[in-house]
Amino acid sequence: MNSVSPSLISPDIPTQPQVSTPLKLGIMASGSGSNFEAVAQAIQNGQLNAQIQVLIYNNPDAYAAVRADKWNIKSVLINHRDYKYRKDLDKQIVQTLRSHDVEWVIMAGWMRLATQTLIDAFPDKIINIHPSLLPSFKGVGAIEQAIEAGVKITGCTVHLVCLEMDSGKILMQAAVPVLPDDNPDTLHTRIQIQEHRILPAAIGLAAKG
Template identity: 40%
Template sequence: MTGSPLPVVVLISGSGSNLQAFIDGRDEGSLPIDIRAVISNKPEAYGLVRAEQAGIPTRVLPHRDFDSREAYDEALRAMIDEVAPELVILAGFMRILSTGFVDHYQGRLINIHPSLLPAFRGLDTHQRALAAGVREHGCSVHFVTPDLDAGPVIVQGPVAVHDNDDPQSLAERVHGQEHRVYPLAVRWLAEGRVEMRGERAYLDGMPLVTAPRLEPGQDPGTL
């Protein structure tokens, strides 16, 4: 790969397993990114340990220290902008972001959601998928917009739903797909293959009417 690595900031609240996938891809040379900071709203988040072990600067900004969502988001924006990333990655960051924050990073803010959007927006996706009796579930990487889980989808990772699944077993398979599709989407962004124009995602200059799907076991290089 040629060119400078894409400067990114990763926001986390928990274990940071998707963060680890980014770190692994960076270290293996398959993901051309420069992780300039990992920021958490929870000081106990294990993802901070992962970042420190990988030599990545970490910062903690507890949301309980602020009187409003807007005040928190303004402080978070200032902290992010100090390191001048070109992409902000939400990786298990358990906060609903204000419209002002989202608008500030329009086209440069992405998230992964544990469903095949537009199905099952919001919380408890695995339980809801099982209750609905769907035969296919998965995850979606999307640009973040002010409407919750409604931004343009970049790529999806489907999994089959088994007759004996419970929410935990289904979640485990979805997590496995997350660790494959999220680095793929970030790589496309780093390579300039994906962008957001208006309310649509574009891949290689073409609007994505239907998001590409990375099937289990499929080589990401084939997409």
């Protein structure tokens, strides 16, 4: 199994069903923003009929903001450290998303738990990507968890967000073999390739119900 390439064991990505008007996306990221850029690239390539209204990031040094600037997409810093309660952070996030006419919320490497405040504002329209084959290895350190458990296959999952962490309805998954000499960095690199494939496709499918 270790010789099988990710492309062979990952599902084929279906063509996105056509929608009449572009989806209005708000993307939330905490780190490098590579999944944000994958969505932007899919839109530019005509693979996803959408437009990114705004990027919200919570870490001042997040490289995602640099990527947004490169794509001429507005970015807004909402630093979670400025809020004592998570629900107050989410109130500000909801206000920002609504002010930018967002319809669908995409958590692309967003490292904060959602509260009911955010979930109620966008019911069944919040999508997250997680670096494991859920329901295995929920939460932080999913790649390290997989290596420690000694599994031979892990991967990534796109799912709807609910109050319980990493437990919403699964939209799409892709599998990635764990190689004998893998470390968290090498495995993460190969998982990200699959994340960039399935996140735009899952957004399109979710929008069609």
